[in-house]
Amino acid sequence: MTSPGGPSLRGPEGENRVLDPAVARIVEAGGPHVPPLLARVEERLVEVAGSYGEVLAEHATATISAGGKRLRPLLVLLAAGPDAPEEPLLRAAASVELVHAATLVHDDVLDDASLRRGRPTVYATAGRDMATATGDLLFSRAFAQLVQNESVDQVRALSRASSALARGELVQREDAWRVVPVERYLLRCELKTARLFEAACELGESVAGAPPSLGAFGRRVGLAFQILDDVLDVSGPAERTGKHRGTDLLDGTVTLPFILADLGIDPRSVDTRERAEEVCDAIAATGALDESRARALEYVAAAKDDLPDLPQRRALELVADSVVERYS
């Protein structure tokens, strides 16, 4: 399973993708069935993206190839444990990543984003029309994959998570440029991120025929993930995140560090890169970054504490840790 360059997966263009070290540790702890499954999820994603007309093939494959950590499909695989039927498991894992990919494509349209993970976005290469339609199609294909499992519960879980994602997007647009209460910010994290993590766990358990016990774990890990992502946007450094600090703020997305810092600054007044960096420094000076991180760590701790004693417990703990690790 390991190679000189560390554990790898065959990527969508046939290349060997060396796994992120944290992901590699999770995969290893998950047991010997996980690496081949994760590789097959990749294949499935490429198949789905490539099998629905050339236009989709071009843009969707670009999106899928852009990669990412595949944390959501990994959660599906881990939540399912080693004895779940393979084909339904692949569909469930792929469906969650397809919904995620659909959201990214639409987000890039909304955010006017030209790069994601260092590659040009569909929006940048093909325009917002193509990107909107590509997102819609990825979204539909997620359901088309999952429905083949013939489980109403599974479709329900994905449709709830998808609705939450879209609602999260709406709430974020509604909250744009506004300093909202922490509860409202957390609702946004829940909708935009945590619900899909939750659904990933539920889907894995459902495919395995296991009683549902991991949804809350997924939800908390998702909350921590989003909070820490927002912290990273303020803390930088840019070399690490691939973008300038304060990008969220410049986009009108007011996140936990800014809210907790309580600087009395109108988000609308932050309208240049330089000013955004200054505000990031000011936020850091208040200790709001530490406080935000602490809140995320509480979610991670609660997620791990409540984990039932399953064979895959260790691997799931590592998933929770990996969310934090990005920032340490």
Place this chain on the structure above:
Amino acid sequence: MTSPGGPSLRGPEGENRVLDPAVARIVEAGGPHVPPLLARVEERLVEVAGSYGEVLAEHATATISAGGKRLRPLLVLLAAGPDAPEEPLLRAAASVELVHAATLVHDDVLDDASLRRGRPTVYATAGRDMATATGDLLFSRAFAQLVQNESVDQVRALSRASSALARGELVQREDAWRVVPVERYLLRCELKTARLFEAACELGESVAGAPPSLGAFGRRVGLAFQILDDVLDVSGPAERTGKHRGTDLLDGTVTLPFILADLGIDPRSVDTRERAEEVCDAIAATGALDESRARALEYVAAAKDDLPDLPQRRALELVADSVVERYS
């Protein structure tokens, strides 16, 4: 069921919506169970739009309220016949209209459209971000409604139709400003319109527990509907369609009349309202409008001919006729 102003339904804002005369005739032929069901579909749509946060409530209700003929939910109700269980039937009918509404909202973003059916679009009132997210949410809510029927076949039918819609959108963008072969144009009609009509029939039958026999009817009616819609954009008059002639062409959408007219004009050269109207006149002079209409009428005739001998046959024939009637 009838009132002095003709048959009506309670609309989403509690107002009495007087039915389009063609729809009223269909509803009447459908039997006494249809009008109350159609009224309950309206209620359900308003409920769904209003029950998922205020932001959705505002924009989605506006979209839903803008109305339209509700031809797709009507097909669901008619295909089901009089003995289908009511609650599953309402969900199926609502889900089809929600997918349609989601598509309209996204189309308005893609087309930069400020008005639809004489009302401002979500895109115009709330911007493209809100409109994209509203469309995504309507789309998710469609699946959330339908999955409650606990039928994998039904979710599959809707997910196929949704994928087709999104793919149709992609193909249309790919074909923009190009004179494509007729077959390619028909593929677009199939993806963008016919598949959802087909799914509407399949869903109705599935809810009723009837053997599938009406999908092809729905598909052909959908094809005719789209072709005639495209004819109308060229034939006008504007008073009737609420928009100028040649709007599709100005948007880069090259449709059957233009293709059949074979004028040797580069679609890209049509860049003003005046020029578009001139080209519409030139198309009409070639007889391409009549030829396009004739093709649509063939689909309508085939749809009616192949109808099985069901109690709702007369009502379904009227649906097919109503598609033509808009243009007579």
